[in-house]
Amino acid sequence: MFLVIGLLVSVFRGFFRARKIQPNGFRWRTFRNEMFFAVISLTVSATVIGYLMHLVTSKGWAVFNHAPASGWVVGLEYALYFLGFDTYFYWFHRLMHKEPIYSWVHKLHHYSVSPNVLTTLSVNPLESLINGGFVPLFITLFTVHQSTMALITPTNIIMGLYVHCGYEFFPRWWHKSWATKWFITATFHDQHHRYFNFNYGGYTTIWDFICGTVRPKFLADFEQLKARARRPLTPTAPLPQPE
Numbered sequence: 001m002f003l004v005i006g007l008l009v010s011v012f013r014g015f016f017r018a019r020k021i022q023p024n025g026f027r028w029r030t031f032r033n034e035m036f037f038a039v040i041s042l043t044v045s046a047t048v049i050g051y052l053m054h055l056v057t058s059k060g061w062a063v064f065n066h067a068p069a070s071g072w073v074v075g076l077e078y079a080l081y082f083l084g085f086d087t088y089f090y091w092f093h094r095l096m097h098k099e100p101i102y103s104w105v106h107k108l109h110h111y112s113v114s115p116n117v118l119t120t121l122s123v124n125p126l127e128s129l130i131n132g133g134f135v136p137l138f139i140t141l142f143t144v145h146q147s148t149m150a151l152i153t154p155t156n157i158i159m160g161l162y163v164h165c166g167y168e169f170f171p172r173w174w175h176k177s178w179a180t181k182w183f184i185t186a187t188f189h190d191q192h193h194r195y196f197n198f199n200y201g202g203y204t205t206i207w208d209f210i211c212g213t214v215r216p217k218f219l220a221d222f223e224q225l226k227a228r229a230r231r232p233l234t235p236t237a238p239l240p241q242p243e
């Protein structure tokens with residue numbers, strides 16, 4: 001029984017270790033600071049964005065379509081949000097990399113060179129208001145179905161956590177296939193934190209490709225990372241002892 005549990009734990013740890021984007025990047029000091037700023041940012045932005053959402057819905061500026069919607073209508077509305085947010089995020093993000101806005105607003109988020117899930121929330125409250133302000137603006141400009149809204153909120157949370165998770169779970173062909181290379185991976189955003197002036201996209205790589213801001217070595221690094229994950233885990237397993 002203990003042997004089975006031990007084996008499972010070692011396979012589990014090996015699985016994650018092989019997929020860690022920056023194997024030696026974790027710093028407790030950074031993590032502690034991120035925790036502190038995450039609490040502040042979450043409190044301030046949840047209050048203000050909650051108030052904004054209440055304002056636009058209670059004043060009737062934003063209304064939801066409560067009628068049942070077919071799958072493709074919800075899909076189209078969702079695609080509009082997805083690409084709309086991606087465009088909004090990309091350009092505001094690039095603006096936030098310009099001084100003095102960088103020092104005032106965005107620098108805090110770049111405190112972590114090797115992101116982890118807490119980095120998602122470790123942002124200046126002004127930055128979370130800029131990014132979080134998109135949903136109230138979007139539902140004011142477009143009347144979407146309530147079922148679309150039910151997809152938008154989790155997307156926002158999951159994408160933020162996913163791009164900062166520090167592990168690469170997507171397959172090796174992801175950034176090569178024409179069908180998938182437009183959607184960002186954790187490595188894509190991880191490299192934004194590590195190398196700073198590249199890979200600004202939030203949901204897709206589209207604007208980075210159009211504007212030439214994809215890190216030139218990104219594809220090679222992604223390949224290398226995935227090759228590491230494919231290697232058998234023997235280096236971490238105990239070596240056989242001589243008789």
Ligand SMILES: [Zn+2]
Nearest residue numbers: 093097106192
């Ligand atoms: Zn940035």
Ligand SMILES: [Zn+2]
Nearest residue numbers: 109164189193
């Ligand atoms: Zn980030």
